[in-house]
Amino acid sequence: MAKMNLLQAVNHALQTAMEADEKVLVFGEDVGHFGGVFRATSHLQEKFGKTRCFNTPLTEQGIVGFANGLASQGHKPVAEIQFADYIYPAFDQIVNETAKARYRSGGQFECGNLTIRAPYGGGIAGGHYHSQSPESFFTHVPGIRVVIPRGPYQAKGLLLSAINSPDPVIFFEPKRLYRAAVGEVPEESYQLPLGIAEVLREGTDISLVAWGAQVEVIVKAADMAAEKGISCEVIDLQSLLPWDLETVATSVTKTGRLLINHEAPVTSGFGAEIAASIQQECFLSLEAPISRVCGLDTPFPLAHEKLYMPDHLKTFDAIVACVNY
Amino acid sequence: MQDNRQPAAPLLTHKVEPISNGLHAIPMLAMLDPQGKPYEQAELPELSQDKAIKIHHAMVFTRLLDERMIAAQRQGRVSFYLACTGEEGAIVASAAATESLDMIMSQYREQGALVWRGYTPRQFMDQLFSNHLDPNKGRQMPIHYGDKALNFMTISSPLATQIPQAAGYAYGQKLSGQAAITLCYFGEGAASEGDFHAGLNMAAVLKCPAIFLCRNNGYAISTPAEEQFVGDGIASRGIGYGIKTLRVDGNDAMAMYAATLKAREIAIAESCPILIEAMTYRLAAHSTSDDPSGYRSQKEEQIWRERDPVLRWQYYLQQCGWFDQDAHHQWQSEMKNTLLQAMKDAEIVPVAPVSSMIEDVYHTPPWHLQRQLTQLQQHLERHPDAYDLRCLGEGE
Numbered sequence: 275m276a277k278m279n280l281l282q283a284v285n286h287a288l289q290t291a292m293e294a295d296e297k298v299l300v301f302g303e304d305v306g307h308f309g310g311v312f313r314a315t316s317h318l319q320e321k322f323g324k325t326r327c328f329n330t331p332l333t334e335q336g337i338v339g340f341a342n343g344l345a346s347q348g349h350k351p352v353a354e355i356q357f358a359d360y361i362y363p364a365f366d367q368i369v370n371e372t373a374k375a376r377y378r379s380g381g382q383f384e385c386g387n388l389t390i391r392a393p394y395g396g397g398i399a400g401g402h403y404h405s406q407s408p409e410s411f412f413t414h415v416p417g418i419r420v421v422i423p424r425g426p427y428q429a430k431g432l433l434l435s436a437i438n439s440p441d442p443v444i445f446f447e448p449k450r451l452y453r454a455a456v457g458e459v460p461e462e463s464y465q466l467p468l469g470i471a472e473v474l475r476e477g478t479d480i481s482l483v484a485w486g487a488q489v490e491v492i493v494k495a496a497d498m499a500a501e502k503g504i505s506c507e508v509i510d511l512q513s514l515l516p517w518d519l520e521t522v523a524t525s526v527t528k529t530g531r532l533l534i535n536h537e538a539p540v541t542s543g544f545g546a547e548i549a550a551s552i553q554q555e556c557f558l559s560l561e562a563p564i565s566r567v568c569g570l571d572t573p574f575p576l577a578h579e580k581l582y583m584p585d586h587l588k589t590f591d592a593i594v595a596c597v598n599y
Numbered sequence: 600m601q602d603n604r605q606p607a608a609p610l611l612t613h614k615v616e617p618i619s620n621g622l623h624a625i626p627m628l629a630m631l632d633p634q635g636k637p638y639e640q641a642e643l644p645e646l647s648q649d650k651a652i653k654i655h656h657a658m659v660f661t662r663l664l665d666e667r668m669i670a671a672q673r674q675g676r677v678s679f680y681l682a683c684t685g686e687e688g689a690i691v692a693s694a695a696a697t698e699s700l701d702m703i704m705s706q707y708r709e710q711g712a713l714v715w716r717g718y719t720p721r722q723f724m725d726q727l728f729s730n731h732l733d734p735n736k737g738r739q740m741p742i743h744y745g746d747k748a749l750n751f752m753t754i755s756s757p758l759a760t761q762i763p764q765a766a767g768y769a770y771g772q773k774l775s776g777q778a779a780i781t782l783c784y785f786g787e788g789a790a791s792e793g794d795f796h797a798g799l800n801m802a803a804v805l806k807c808p809a810i811f812l813c814r815n816n817g818y819a820i821s822t823p824a825e826e827q828f829v830g831d832g833i834a835s836r837g838i839g840y841g842i843k844t845l846r847v848d849g850n851d852a853m854a855m856y857a858a859t860l861k862a863r864e865i866a867i868a869e870s871c872p873i874l875i876e877a878m879t880y881r882l883a884a885h886s887t888s889d890d891p892s893g894y895r896s897q898k899e900e901q902i903w904r905e906r907d908p909v910l911r912w913q914y915y916l917q918q919c920g921w922f923d924q925d926a927h928h929q930w931q932s933e934m935k936n937t938l939l940q941a942m943k944d945a946e947i948v949p950v951a952p953v954s955s956m957i958e959d960v961y962h963t964p965p966w967h968l969q970r971q972l973t974q975l976q977q978h979l980e981r982h983p984d985a986y987d988l989r990c991l992g993e994g995e
């Protein structure tokens with residue numbers, strides 16, 4: 275075990291994957307010699323050479339298209355998009371190519387080995403072009419997996435699973451936790467299962483679901499609720515597509531209440547999918563409407579960032595409202 | 600031009616010889632040597648003493664603003680800043696060749712163009728401090744300026760998006776019969792984006808009076824230009840798209856001024872786009888979040904420091920007898936004070952009211968945004984002490 279922050283855990287996962295399999299290649303804007311603008315790919319070029327870790331020209335559509343080609347040839351590309359906000363030029367390559375390569379060729383060709391990493395989310399005074407949480411655009415795309423870790427241990431284990439997954443994975447990293455989240459991380463290789471949620475804390479009155487950086491927020495709200503005698507079950511979804519309906523449904527069947535928290539705008543956010551599925555599965559167990567504490571339906575603000583955030587206070591108030599419904 | 604529908608006699612070859620180079624090397628336009636002395640063969644454009652001094656002031660002011668704000672960022676007064684240092688010549692002189700009706704679309708490192716257009720120290724500061732006087736209502740990170748009155752399109756961080764937009768804007772200018780162009784700035788890194796290629800080709804095919812001005816400053820954050828492209832810079836691409844192209848010494852403000860003047864004249868007269876590649880150097884760090892010592896040497900920086908475009912212009916003014924050392928120093932210290940005062944004034948101005956959060960998403964806030972605002976306001980009333988914000992009071 276070693277103490278690592280989330281960035282170091284990502285870096286460690288990449289190094290582990292590159293050591294284990296020479297087909298793993300890491301590339302993107304500024305990821306080579308410099309090690310990425312956040313330093314997630316530090317020293318990888320030094321260790322593995324310029325053919326395996328390199329800078330690309332500044333073109334996201336090029337990066338993902340190139341990665342699609344490499345993946346279909348049998349390599350394991352790990353492509354970095356510098357900020358999730360800049361993934362949109364690559365949208366066509368992801369939605370129409372990465373996701374459909376296997377389906378359209380009847381399984382002859384595929385991009386299953388591809389992993390796309392991108393820092394996402396707010397809390398860094400980044401305004402609307404350095405703070406977006408675009409996960410739900412991708413959860414609408416059959417054929418790709420969407421994975422988001424909440425801390426260093428999850429980052430390493432989930433990223434290694436993503437790289438070794440036979441399906442393409444979009445791996446969003448909560449950048450406001452890059453240096454803030456620190457924890458024990460095994461130095462050896464390990465994988466955490468994709469598609470599986472983790473129950474962080476058991477409770478009886480309400481289930482709280484979040485992913486990535488917002489997990490810390492619902493934990494804080496659960497602590498506040500505990501002081502008021504409300505027992506929260508806290509779930510980190512970890513994988514958004516496919517997601518762990520069973521774990522969430524089992525929890526809600528027990529608690530009778532559900533609150534979903536995400537930073538992305540509420541409308542058509544992934545919370546809507548969870549709410550719809552849970553009311554289908556747990557209708558007779560529900561004691562209150564499913565609550566969503568999310569970003570506003572506006573672009574991500576700058577001066578009003580703190581007001582926009584679905585923070586612990588908003589979450590706590592919603593917990594109380596749910597329990598008193 | 601090759602047109603398959605009219606098989607006129609094409610140029611034939613009978614040897615399999617891939618063309619590996621362009622037709623000829625693209626020369627770089629230079630008018631002033633590093634000592635500010637005009638090259639013998641250079642045909643200098645007409646330029647009055649007033650305008651020459653104004654160009655100098657805009658360059659120096661841009662540098663003072665950058666120095667002030669980098670220091671302010673270090674002091675924690677602003678979250679972020681990005682400097683134009685080393686590229687003032689390319690930016691100010693090209694902007695100086697436009698008319699006020701011309702639209703400027705910038706990438707983010709072109710504050711010198713705004714200075715030229717008359718953006719005031721206070722206007723800069725209001726944006727940089729995201730206060731409610733910023734016309735963008737404090738919604739964008741520092742340096743993302745925009746000013747409709749000055750025909751300066753609000754900056755967007757996603758790179759190269761302004762390039763096809765400039766083609767469209769210029770096409771609109773042409774249709775509405777304006778003798779105006781769109782000046783579109785971008786970096787050599789941004790020119791790798793798909794939007795660059797789409798935009799240039801659209802502009803060429805649709806004959807849009809736009810000037811595409813690439814600042815080839817050697818780096819895109821840490822990525823050197825040689826890892827960005829292999830061809831002959833950005834200029835060679837203009838030729839590929841059938842666009843008239845100029846490569847210019849970007850640290851030679853006179854050459855930049857002459858090139859842009861000419862480009863504007865051609866764009867309007869012939870109704871066509873022009874590409875200018877300004878060869879320059881990003882002397883600054885990419886931004887205050889960056890430390891260039893990780894990817895380039897001090898020695899390399901020193902070479903370019905010695906090619907300072909602002910000094911070269913000063914030398915030129917001196918040779919013309921248009922430079923008054925004392926007057927300049929006095930002006931400079933006045934400007935420093937003005938900047939400092941503007942900063943002090945702007946940083947205490949509150950941010951926009953909470954109600955502005957749902958404005959400008961749509962023309963009129965729809966029901967769901969109004970509902971979300973009400974919920975937020977109720978939340979703030981329940982927790983009056985929880986949020987430390989300098990919001991302008993409602994109705995103020």
Ligand SMILES: Cc1ncc(C[n+]2csc(CCOP(=O)(O)OP(=O)(O)O)c2C)c(N)n1
Pocket residue numbers: 303332334356360363708756757758785786787788789790814816818819820881885
């Ligand atoms: C679409 C997109 N991808 C990535 C980025 C992140 N980014 C911001 S500036 C920059 C480098 C741009 O370099 P260049 O165009 O040469 O301009 P310079 O900074 O040198 O002025 C990058 C990669 C972005 N803003 N937009």
Ligand SMILES: [Mg+2]
Pocket residue numbers: 786787788814815816817818819820881
């Ligand atoms: Mg550049």
